[in-house]
Amino acid sequence: MTLTKSNVNVEAQAIEAKKASKQLMVLSKEERNEALLHLADVLERDYETILEANEKDLENGRKKDFTEAFMDRLSLSKERIADFAQGLRDVAKLEDPTGQVLSDWTLENGLQVEKVTVPLGVIGMIYEARPNVTVDATGLALKSGNAIILKGGSNAINSNQAIVEVMHKGLEETKIPKEAVQFIASTDREATNQLFTMKEHVDVLIPRGGGKLIQAVVENATVPVLETGVGNCHIYVDKAADVEKAINILVNAKTDRPAVCNAAETLIVHKEWLAENSTALITALKENDIQVHGDDHVLEVIPNAVPAGEEDWANEYLSTDIAVKAVDDLTDAIAHIETYGTKHSEAIVTEDEKAAKTFLALVDAAALYHNASTRFTDGGALGFGAEIGISTQKLHARGPMGLPALTTVKFLMKGTGQIR
The missing domain is CATH 3.40.309.10 (Aldehyde Dehydrogenase; Chain A, domain 2)
Structure with missing residues (x-):
C-alpha cells in the first residue's frame, strides 16, 4: 500500500489528539503507569508483526544502497524491541513530573499561590529513521500526561506504523485513549508542513534527526519548537x-x-x-x-x-x-x-x-x-529514562530532555473572596 496525502487527514488527527490530551490530564499517575507497563508487554508479545514490517523498510534500504550506519539505525530485532519495552517499564518507574508544587506562598491579603507543573498538551514529534523514537517518545509523552502526534521518516514508515498499531491495540485495554497516540502515515511532505502550522491543536514541535530536518522545522513552523541539534x-x-x-x-x-x-x-x-x-x-x-x-x-x-x-x-x-x-x-x-x-x-x-x-x-x-x-549525553545514561531528544537551545530545556522537559507550569490561586 502506498501512503500518500490522500489517505491521511492531519488536521483531524490533531483534533483527536487534542481531545485525548484532555482525557489524559485527569488520569491518575497509577493509571498512566499501568498503561505503559501494558504497552511494554504488548510490544514484546507482538514483536513478529513489527519485524515483518521492519523487513520491508530494510529491503527498501538495501535497494537504495543506504549506508551501514543508516541501516543500523533502521534495523530492528527481537532484542531491540525487548529493549524498547524495558524502556517503557523504566519510564513507568520514574517520578511523575506533573502535579508537582514547585513553590507556594501567601500574599498579604491572604491569597494562596501555588506554582504547579502540568503537561504541555499535544506534542508533535518529527523524526527520521529511528524506530526506537516511536516508542521512546510515546512513553515519555504518556507518562507526562501529553498526547503525541508522530511523523517519522519515510524510510522507516512501515516499522513505525506497525509499532503504533501494536501500541494502539495495547491502549484499547487501558484507561488511556488510543487517540492520544497519532501516527501520520504519509510519505508526502505536505503532511509534515500541515503539522508545522497547527497552533490551535499542537502545543509544541520537537524535531529529531539531521541538520536539514531540524532547520526545516525551525524555519517553517508557526508552532513553538523545542529544538534538538546535530552532534558535531x-x-x-x-x-x-x-x-x-x-x-x-x-x-x-x-x-x-x-x-x-x-x-x-x-x-x-x-x-x-x-x-x-x-x-x-x-x-x-x-x-x-x-x-x-x-x-x-x-x-x-x-x-x-x-x-x-x-x-x-x-x-x-x-x-x-x-x-x-x-x-x-x-x-x-x-x-x-x-x-x-x-x-x-x-x-x-x-x-x-x-x-x-x-x-x-x-x-x-x-x-x-x-x-x-x-x-x-543520553537520557538513559544520565538516569532520566528514555529521552525525547537532546536540546541545544537555551530556553525551556537544554541537554537530554526527559520527563520534566515535557511539562510547563500553572499558577493556582485560592482565595476567600479577595478582589483587587
Missing part, C-alpha cells in the same frame, strides 16, 4: 592529557556507536601532546579502523590521513571517520569549537585543573565533559 562533538586532548585516558576516551566516543549524535566527530589535539604521543595515537586509530581527515600539521604526523577541507570541520560523519585539528593551545581549541560546534557535547582531556575549569566555563554547549566520553 569535539574531544580536545590538552598538552597535559594522560595518554591512556585520552586514547580510551577518543576510541569510545568515536567507535562505540558512530551513528549517534553524541559520538565524537572531531579530535582537537595539542601539538606538543601529538608530538610526544603520536605512536600510541596512530596505533589506536589503526586498530579501530578510524579514518583521519587532518589539517596540514596532522598530515605530516599521521600516515594515511587525508586532507581535511572546510566541510570536514562541520561534518557529522556518523561513521568511523574523524576530523583531526592540531592546535597551539587551549585558546585555539575553544575558538575552533566556537566556530564549528553545534552546542551539543564537548570534552576536554587533561590533568591540568585550571585548563579544565577554563574549558568548562567558556565552551558553550548543552553538555561538557572533563576526562570522560561524550557518549554519556
Whole structure:
C-alpha cells in the first residue's frame, strides 16, 4: 500500500489528539503507569508483526544502497524491541513530573499561590529513521500526561506504523485513549508542513534527526519548537592529557556507536601532546579502523590521513571517520569549537585543573565533559529514562530532555473572596 496525502487527514488527527490530551490530564499517575507497563508487554508479545514490517523498510534500504550506519539505525530485532519495552517499564518507574508544587506562598491579603507543573498538551514529534523514537517518545509523552502526534521518516514508515498499531491495540485495554497516540502515515511532505502550522491543536514541535530536518522545522513552523541539534562533538586532548585516558576516551566516543549524535566527530589535539604521543595515537586509530581527515600539521604526523577541507570541520560523519585539528593551545581549541560546534557535547582531556575549569566555563554547549566520553549525553545514561531528544537551545530545556522537559507550569490561586 502506498501512503500518500490522500489517505491521511492531519488536521483531524490533531483534533483527536487534542481531545485525548484532555482525557489524559485527569488520569491518575497509577493509571498512566499501568498503561505503559501494558504497552511494554504488548510490544514484546507482538514483536513478529513489527519485524515483518521492519523487513520491508530494510529491503527498501538495501535497494537504495543506504549506508551501514543508516541501516543500523533502521534495523530492528527481537532484542531491540525487548529493549524498547524495558524502556517503557523504566519510564513507568520514574517520578511523575506533573502535579508537582514547585513553590507556594501567601500574599498579604491572604491569597494562596501555588506554582504547579502540568503537561504541555499535544506534542508533535518529527523524526527520521529511528524506530526506537516511536516508542521512546510515546512513553515519555504518556507518562507526562501529553498526547503525541508522530511523523517519522519515510524510510522507516512501515516499522513505525506497525509499532503504533501494536501500541494502539495495547491502549484499547487501558484507561488511556488510543487517540492520544497519532501516527501520520504519509510519505508526502505536505503532511509534515500541515503539522508545522497547527497552533490551535499542537502545543509544541520537537524535531529529531539531521541538520536539514531540524532547520526545516525551525524555519517553517508557526508552532513553538523545542529544538534538538546535530552532534558535531569535539574531544580536545590538552598538552597535559594522560595518554591512556585520552586514547580510551577518543576510541569510545568515536567507535562505540558512530551513528549517534553524541559520538565524537572531531579530535582537537595539542601539538606538543601529538608530538610526544603520536605512536600510541596512530596505533589506536589503526586498530579501530578510524579514518583521519587532518589539517596540514596532522598530515605530516599521521600516515594515511587525508586532507581535511572546510566541510570536514562541520561534518557529522556518523561513521568511523574523524576530523583531526592540531592546535597551539587551549585558546585555539575553544575558538575552533566556537566556530564549528553545534552546542551539543564537548570534552576536554587533561590533568591540568585550571585548563579544565577554563574549558568548562567558556565552551558553550548543552553538555561538557572533563576526562570522560561524550557518549554519556543520553537520557538513559544520565538516569532520566528514555529521552525525547537532546536540546541545544537555551530556553525551556537544554541537554537530554526527559520527563520534566515535557511539562510547563500553572499558577493556582485560592482565595476567600479577595478582589483587587
